[in-house]
Amino acid sequence: MTPRELWTSFYTMLRKDIVRMFRIWIQTFLPSIITSVLYFLIFGTVLGSQIGEMQGVSYMKFVVPGLVMLAIVTTSYANTSFTFFASKFFARSIDEILVSPTPPWLLIAGFVGGGMVRGILVGMLVLLVSLFFTGLHLAMYNVLIIFGFAILTALVFALAGLVNGIYAKSIDGINIVPTFILTPLVYLGGIFYSVHDLPAWWQNITYANPLFYLINGFRYGFLGITDVSLVTSIGILVSMVVILVATNWYFIRTGLGLKQ
Amino acid sequence: MLALTVENLKKRYKTGTEALKGVSLTIPAGDFFGLLGPNGAGKTTIIGIVTGLVNKTEGLVSVFGHDIDKEPERAKARIGLVGQEVNFNPFEKPFDIVVNQGGYYGIPRSIAIPRAKKLLHDLGIGEKMMQGSMTLSGGMKRRLMIARALIHQPRFLILDEPTAGVDVELRRGMWDYLRSLTADGLTILLTTHYLEEAEQLCKNIAIINKGEIVAKGTMAEILAMHESAESEKSDYRGGRLEEVFIKLTQQK
Numbered sequence: 007m008t009p010r011e012l013w014t015s016f017y018t019m020l021r022k023d024i025v026r027m028f029r030i031w032i033q034t035f036l037p038s039i040i041t042s043v044l045y046f047l048i049f050g051t052v053l054g055s056q057i058g059e060m061q062g063v064s065y066m067k068f069v070v071p072g073l074v075m076l077a078i079v080t081t082s083y084a085n086t087s088f089t090f091f092a093s094k095f096f097a098r099s100i101d102e103i104l105v106s107p108t109p110p111w112l113l114i115a116g117f118v119g120g121g122m123v124r125g126i127l128v129g130m131l132v133l134l135v136s137l138f139f140t141g142l143h144l145a146m147y148n149v150l151i152i153f154g155f156a157i158l159t160a161l162v163f164a165l166a167g168l169v170n171g172i173y174a175k176s177i178d179g180i181n182i183v184p185t186f187i188l189t190p191l192v193y194l195g196g197i198f199y200s201v202h203d204l205p206a207w208w209q210n211i212t213y214a215n216p217l218f219y220l221i222n223g224f225r226y227g228f229l230g231i232t233d234v235s236l237v238t239s240i241g242i243l244v245s246m247v248v249i250l251v252a253t254n255w256y257f258i259r260t261g262l263g264l265k266q
Numbered sequence: 267m268l269a270l271t272v273e274n275l276k277k278r279y280k281t282g283t284e285a286l287k288g289v290s291l292t293i294p295a296g297d298f299f300g301l302l303g304p305n306g307a308g309k310t311t312i313i314g315i316v317t318g319l320v321n322k323t324e325g326l327v328s329v330f331g332h333d334i335d336k337e338p339e340r341a342k343a344r345i346g347l348v349g350q351e352v353n354f355n356p357f358e359k360p361f362d363i364v365v366n367q368g369g370y371y372g373i374p375r376s377i378a379i380p381r382a383k384k385l386l387h388d389l390g391i392g393e394k395m396m397q398g399s400m401t402l403s404g405g406m407k408r409r410l411m412i413a414r415a416l417i418h419q420p421r422f423l424i425l426d427e428p429t430a431g432v433d434v435e436l437r438r439g440m441w442d443y444l445r446s447l448t449a450d451g452l453t454i455l456l457t458t459h460y461l462e463e464a465e466q467l468c469k470n471i472a473i474i475n476k477g478e479i480v481a482k483g484t485m486a487e488i489l490a491m492h493e494s495a496e497s498e499k500s501d502y503r504g505g506r507l508e509e510v511f512i513k514l515t516q517q518k
Contacts, residue, residue, distance in 0.1 A: 014373065101349065
C-alpha cells in the first residue's frame with residue numbers, strides 16, 4: 007500500500023470508531039462524567055473539607071489530576087478492548103480488515119487511535135466538570151506536560167485494552183482485567199493521597215505500581231508537585247508503550263486469538 | 267496467467283484435525299472455477315488460508331503470482347471475499363459497510379462513495395442502503411456481502427456458498443450478475459452445495475473430500491465421469507454432476 011492508501015485505511019478505522027462513539031454518546035461519554043461528578047462530590051467536597059490541604063494545595067485541587075487520569079485510563083482501555091472484542095466475537099466483522107491489505111501495525115494504530123480519542127475527550131470533559139468544583143480556578147503549571155502525559159497515558163491504556171481485546175475468549179475476559187487489576191492499580195496509585203502519607207512498607211508497594219508514576223507526572227503538570235522524578239514517570243510510560251506495541255504486533259501478526 | 271496457485275497445502279488444526287492433506291490446484295485468470303465437496307471437506311479452510319483468515323501448516327499459495335507469505339498485501343489487494351457466514355456489523359448501514367471496506371483497501375471516500383452506490387443499486391439494495399443492515403432479508407445480506415467484496419474492484423472474487431438460503435428467483439439473478447462479472451475478466455472461485463449452480467456457472471471444477479482433491483478438470487471432463495447405467499441401477503434421480511459428486515465423495 008502507498009502512504010496515501012495507508013492513511014486512507016487508518017482514517018477509515020478511526021472515523022468509523024469516532025462516528026460510533028458519538029452515535030451512542032450516552033454510553034460512551036456520559037457514564038465517566040457522572041462518575042467523576044460523584045467523586046468530586048464525595049472525595050472533593052464532603053471528605054475534602056475535612057482533610058483541608060495536601061502537599062500545600064486544597065484537597066479538591068489535589069484530586070483533580072488523578073480523577074482526570076482515572077477517566078483517561080479506564081475509557082481508553084475499555085474502548086479498544088470492547089470494540090476489538092466485539093468485532094471479532096459478534097458477527098466477526100474484524101474479517102473485513104483482516105482480508106484487506108491493511109498491515110498489522112496499521113490495524114493496531116486504527117483501534118488504538120479510537121481508544122485514545124475517546125480517552126482524551128472524556129478526560130477533557132472531566133476536567134471541565136472539575137471547574138465547577140474548583141470555583142472555575144484550576145492551576146496549570148505546565149500545559150505541555152499535562153497534554154504529553156494525557157496523550158501517552160491514553161496510548162498506553164488503549165494498547166493494553168487492545169491486548170485484552172485480542173486475547174479475550176469471552177465477554178468475561180474483557181471485564182476481568184479492568185475489575186481485578188486496573189481499578190485497584192488506579193486507586194492505589196495515589197489519586198486520593200500522597201505516597202509520603204503512607205507507611206514505609208506501603209510506600210514500597212506503591213513504587214511498584216506503574217499507575218502511580220503516571221498520576222504523579224500528570225499532577226506535576228497541574229500543580230508543580232510530585233512524589234517522584236518526572237523523568238522516571240516518562241521512562242516508565244515509554245517502556246510500557248514499547249512492550250505493549252510489541253505484544254500487539256506479535257498477536258496480530260501471528261493471528262493469536264484471531265486466526266485458526 | 268494463473269489467478270491462484272496452491273501447492274501441497276496442508277492444514278492441521280490445534281485439535282489435531284487434518285483439514286487439508288496436501289492440496290494442489292491452479293485457477294487460470296478469467297476462469298469461473300467451482301470447488302465442490304461435502305461439509306467439512308476443507309473448502310472453507312482453503313479459502314481461509316488464501317484470504318489470510320487461517321494460518322496454513324505447510325504449502326505454498328500465490329495470487330496472481332504474489333506469494334501470500336512474502337507479499338500478503340499485494341495478494342490480498344487482488345482478492346474479494348464473500349464469506350460463508352454473514353460477517354458485518356448489523357448496526358451499520360449497507361452504504362457505510364461498503365464504503366468503509368473500500369477504505370481498508372486504501373480507496374478514498376470520494377471514489378468509494380459513487381462506486382458503493384452503483385454496486386448497491388446494481389445488486390438491488392439501493393433503496394435500503396441507508397437503513398440498518400439488520401433490517402435486510404437473508405438474500406439482501408448476501409448481496410450486500412457481494413457489493414462489499416467488489417468495492418476495491420478485485421481481480422479474483424471468492425464466493426463461499428453465496429446463494430445459501432437464497433430463493434430460486436433471486437439465485438438466478440445472482441447467477442446473471444456473476445456471469446457478467448466474469449465476462450468483464452474477473453476470476454471467480456465458487457463453492458456451493460447447489461450442484462446445478464456449479465453446473466450452470468463453472469468452466470472448471472475440483473471436487474474435494476476429506477482434505478484431498480479427488481477430481482479436477484473441465485466441467486465436460488467431470489461430467490464425462492457419469493455412468494448412466496450405474497445411476498439407473500442405484501435408482502438415482504439427480505443431475506449428472508450431482509451423481510459424479512456422490513460417487514466420488516462416497517468412494518473416499
